[in-house]
Amino acid sequence: MPEDPLERLLSHSSWMTCLTDLQAERVRQAISIVSFAAGTTVCARSTPSAHWLGVMDGMLKLENISEGGKSSSFASVPAGAWFGEGAVLKGELRPYEIVALRNSQVAFLPRDNFLSLLEESHPFALWLIAHLNARLGHYVALVQNFRLGDTVAQVAYSLSGLFNPALFPNTERCITISQEELGRLAGVSRQVANRALQELQERGAIRVSYGSIEVIDLHVLQDLAREAA
Incomplete structure (x- = not known):
């Protein structure tokens, strides 16, 4: 029997080991799954950051488009990764457009559920701090690399x-x-x-x-x- 795509994603998500069985089940029940064809918009810029996103299959890109129509891609997100936690934490409008680079399946965890995990689970909160620190280090290195x-x-x-x-x-x-x-x-x-x-x-x-x-x-x-x- 083929492995369930959501279970595959969650089984490879290290933050799931921070949760109790009850919390993990709430996550499974709360997630919605949406498929996107290559080139389609997953989340539009300046829309509410209502979900934490996990890439089940495919690859996404984060981009902005200038008033003149020039596209600027500044990050790509491969399968198995979760992202968008910064905008979700701040409750701000999404500062970039998310587009499917190829046919993709995306898991949407609602913001309320994400914030509940942060409030209820000290291990998850510690994981998230480390995750945000890793993301900061990644972009600092990126800027340094580009300026060279x-x-x-x-x-x-x-x-x-x-x-x-x-x-x-x-x-x-x-x-x-x-x-x-x-x-x-x-x-x-x-x-x-x-x-x-x-x-x-x-x-x-x-x-x-x-x-x-x-x-x-x-x-x-x-x-x-x-x-x-």
């Missing part, structure tokens, strides 16, 4: 960041993503991303295929992401 101006390091970081064990513990080694989209995430053009990927491939970190990138040696990729520093 080494495009190969920028592309390497955008890829290796998807394997951050605290934020994205279940990323598959073969990532379905276009070079154009990776370029947006890395803040470079598709042509620059292509040249960087070729260099990363020559150095044994990745293997590039049409529409996908396979990470061959994560340690090498991480070293190259830090090389400019």
Whole structure:
């Protein structure tokens, strides 16, 4: 019998071990699951942050679009990851648009349930603090990496960041993503991303295929992401 997708996500979510059996069951009952086709909007910008989101399958991106229509992607979220806790904690309007990069299934945990866990479970609260600290560290490193101006390091970081064990513990080694989209995430053009990927491939970190990138040696990729520093 195939594994239930929600149970698969929850079984790989380390925060679930912080909960009592009753709390865990409340989470299961509260979650709603929605499927999205590639390219469709999961959550629009400036709408209420009413849910904490978990990616059951596929991949999402966080982006903003300028008044002139230019799209700027600043993060991608692979399967197995939970995100959006900052906006949920503050109760603010969502500051970015969430779009499905490919066909995706998303778990929606209502804000009230999320806040109840935070209030009732000291272990969950400690987990969330560590999670937010890991996310802060990830973005500080991202800004540092981008300011150094080494495009190969920028592309390497955008890829290796998807394997951050605290934020994205279940990323598959073969990532379905276009070079154009990776370029947006890395803040470079598709042509620059292509040249960087070729260099990363020559150095044994990745293997590039049409529409996908396979990470061959994560340690090498991480070293190259830090090389400019």
